[in-house]
Amino acid sequence: xxxxxxxxxxxxxxxxxxxxxxxxxxxxxxxxxxxxxxxxxxxxxxxxxxxxxxxxxxxxxxxxxxxxxxxxxxxxxxxxxxxxxxxxxxxxxxxxxxxxxxxxxxxxxxxxxxxxxxxxxxxxxxxxxxxxxxxxxxxxxxxxxxxxxxxxxxxxxxxxxxxxxxxxxxxxxxxxxxxxxxxxxxxxxxxxxxxxxxxxxxxxxxxxxxxxxxxxxxxxxxxxxxxxxxxxxxxxxxxxxxxxxxxxxxxxxxxxxxxxxxxxxxxxxxxxxxxxxxxxxxxxxxxxxxxxxxxxxxxxxxxxxxxxxxxxxxxxxxxxxxxxxxxxxxxxxxxxxxxxxxxxxxxxxxxxxxxxxxxxxxxxxxxxxxxxxxxxxxxxxxxxxxxxxxxxxxxxxxxxxx
Amino acid sequence: xxxxxxxxxxxxxxxxxxxxxxxxxxxxxxxxxxxxxxxxxxxxxxxxxxxxxxxxxxxxxxxxxxxxxxxxxxxxxxxxxxxxxxxxxxxxxxxxxxxxxxxxxxxxxxxxxxxxxxxxxxxxxxxxxxxxxxxxxxxxxxxxxxxxxxxxxxxxxxxxxxxxxxxxxxxxxxxxxxxxxxxxxxxx
Numbered sequence: 001x002x003x004x005x006x007x008x009x010x011x012x013x014x015x016x017x018x019x020x021x022x023x024x025x026x027x028x029x030x031x032x033x034x035x036x037x038x039x040x041x042x043x044x045x046x047x048x049x050x051x052x053x054x055x056x057x058x059x060x061x062x063x064x065x066x067x068x069x070x071x072x073x074x075x076x077x078x079x080x081x082x083x084x085x086x087x088x089x090x091x092x093x094x095x096x097x098x099x100x101x102x103x104x105x106x107x108x109x110x111x112x113x114x115x116x117x118x119x120x121x122x123x124x125x126x127x128x129x130x131x132x133x134x135x136x137x138x139x140x141x142x143x144x145x146x147x148x149x150x151x152x153x154x155x156x157x158x159x160x161x162x163x164x165x166x167x168x169x170x171x172x173x174x175x176x177x178x179x180x181x182x183x184x185x186x187x188x189x190x191x192x193x194x195x196x197x198x199x200x201x202x203x204x205x206x207x208x209x210x211x212x213x214x215x216x217x218x219x220x221x222x223x224x225x226x227x228x229x230x231x232x233x234x235x236x237x238x239x240x241x242x243x244x245x246x247x248x249x250x251x252x253x254x255x256x257x258x259x260x261x262x263x264x265x266x267x268x269x270x271x272x273x274x275x276x277x278x279x280x281x282x283x284x285x286x287x288x289x290x291x292x293x294x295x296x297x298x299x300x301x302x303x304x305x306x307x308x309x310x311x312x313x314x315x316x317x318x319x320x321x322x323x324x325x326x327x328x329x330x331x332x333x334x335x336x337x338x339x340x341x342x343x344x345x346x347x348x349x350x351x352x353x354x355x356x357x358x359x360x361x362x363x364x365x366x367x368x369x370x371x372x373x374x375x376x377x378x379x380x381x382x383x384x385x386x387x388x389x390x391x392x393x394x395x396x397x398x399x400x401x402x
Numbered sequence: 403x404x405x406x407x408x409x410x411x412x413x414x415x416x417x418x419x420x421x422x423x424x425x426x427x428x429x430x431x432x433x434x435x436x437x438x439x440x441x442x443x444x445x446x447x448x449x450x451x452x453x454x455x456x457x458x459x460x461x462x463x464x465x466x467x468x469x470x471x472x473x474x475x476x477x478x479x480x481x482x483x484x485x486x487x488x489x490x491x492x493x494x495x496x497x498x499x500x501x502x503x504x505x506x507x508x509x510x511x512x513x514x515x516x517x518x519x520x521x522x523x524x525x526x527x528x529x530x531x532x533x534x535x536x537x538x539x540x541x542x543x544x545x546x547x548x549x550x551x552x553x554x555x556x557x558x559x560x561x562x563x564x565x566x567x568x569x570x571x572x573x574x575x576x577x578x579x580x581x582x583x584x585x586x587x588x589x590x
Contacts, residue, residue, distance in 0.1 A: 089429035
């Protein structure tokens with residue numbers, strides 16, 4: 001040992017060894033300790049990180065569930081019942097996954113709402129938004145595929161109805177429907193492929209898309225709530241009031257995580273089925289291909305789109321609007337004609353957004369419950385509001401700056 | 403002062419957080435434990451089709467069970483093979499207490515033994531012919547996985563991977579030709 005050299009600890013030398021071979025400390029500096037954000041990011045900004053955590057929870061609980069689940073129509077239902085009753089702590093794993101799905105969507109909708117409120121889709125964040133909408137649709141698909149797996153009454157009939165809806169498309173609808181199902185009706189073939197798609201196929205896509213979503217976000221930086229207008233809100237040209245991600249936003253996200261985990265634990269341990277909204281009562285009956293349950297409806301997070309399907313006067317229009325409705329989200333960055341780089345909102349936009357939120361919730365809520373003739377008029381009005389929010393946006397977002 | 407307080411709060415958070423994370427994994431690890439299974443049912447076997455020297459396989463408690471109808475020549479080998487055995491008098495309790503030490507069965511003619519090798523659990527093969535497995539082979543059971551050898555009373559030979567004799571299940575004869583595996587005889 002050379003006595004003139006200062007003694008460097010083993011830890012420091014190990015990190016130096018790693019650094020010469022892997023960009024660990026550079027990454028930590030660029031993305032964690034020296035990544036700057038506006039100082040005034042409020043509570044709305046935690047939902048992205050929370051959604052990511054709960055997505056990871058779905059991955060983990062779902063992976064564990066695969067160890068106990070049998071993907072055949074004969075054994076699927078019983079394998080889950082056995083998990084719930086015989087396997088030690090099996091009920092916990094199952095409820096984590098089923099309640100977790102709904103909780104994930106609550107966080108996702110809050111995350112989406114933040115995007116609408118703060119103009120997170122505007123230039124230069126269009127790509128972040130597009131990837132996000134893609135992720136949203138992927139989540140809805142993943143949930144739909146997963147719902148067939150328990151092979152309960154609702155599982156079977158919801159899948160049957162949804163795949164039949166695809167069959168209503170002109171020209172290629174029926175071929176597509178038979179191709180998706182792999183059979184004339186939802187059967188063992190469908191169950192096997194939905195299982196593969198749900199457990200491996202879509203999760204792989206998720207990993208890539210979430211990665212790209214985060215990279216795109218970190219390239220342009222977060223929006224500024226009540227922000228003063230800046231020409232380029234990237235973190236490379238930041239005001240001196242900006243603060244590093246760690247420790248400020250890691251702490252904020254951690255606090256939000258603790259609160260959401262507390263609420264989630266209350267749900268998982270005391271009300272995992274949430275009165276039938278998170279786990280439907282009719283899904284505790286094994287699937288019977290000869291008998292349809294009284295009401296078929298998807299879970300609450302798909303309900304607004306399902307309502308759109310139901311209220312349209314003809315079936316083609318219905319399917320068309322169900323598919324078109326989420327696609328409008330993609331166009332948002334170009335429909336919004338307000339000034340880029342700023343989140344100031346004029347009153348027409350605030351009114352329109354309130355109307356949109358109201359109609360989205362109403363479509364979900366009323367549409368999920370029994371539909372009556374009085375409801376139908378209101379629901380059609382809500383559907384109209386939904387589409388007008390997007391289609392009229394180029395007009396009511398035009399504003400002159402003072 | 404502020405730093406001390408901050409340090410305390412951060413350390414406390416890390417500690418409780420770690421406990422929380424560890425606790426979270428408990429149910430998942432617990433879920434791998436075997437589910438308590440009900441007591442094994444009994445297996446009835448009809449011995450009439452079994453000819454002298456032949457073998458039958460029955461299943462009891464998810465395990466294969468050999469039933470061999472031993473000839474007098476086979477019973478004689480049980481004494482001449484004693485020098486080759488590890489535990490010729492079956493001191494280790496691999497059989498119920500009512501099983502006779504000499505022939506390791508209730509009835510010398512019918513030999514009932516669990517077929518799984520006591521080394522690592524492969525199913526053994528019945529090799530009754532002399533010289534079938536090795537040069538001075540007098541008849542018995544052979545394990546194809548690692549070469550363990552047992553005599554016609556399931557006793558393990560020396561210099562093989564297995565260390566104990568083949569296990570005998572509880573059994574009794576309901577009638578001269580009906581064997582019931584899984585239940586001790588009533589007179590015990």
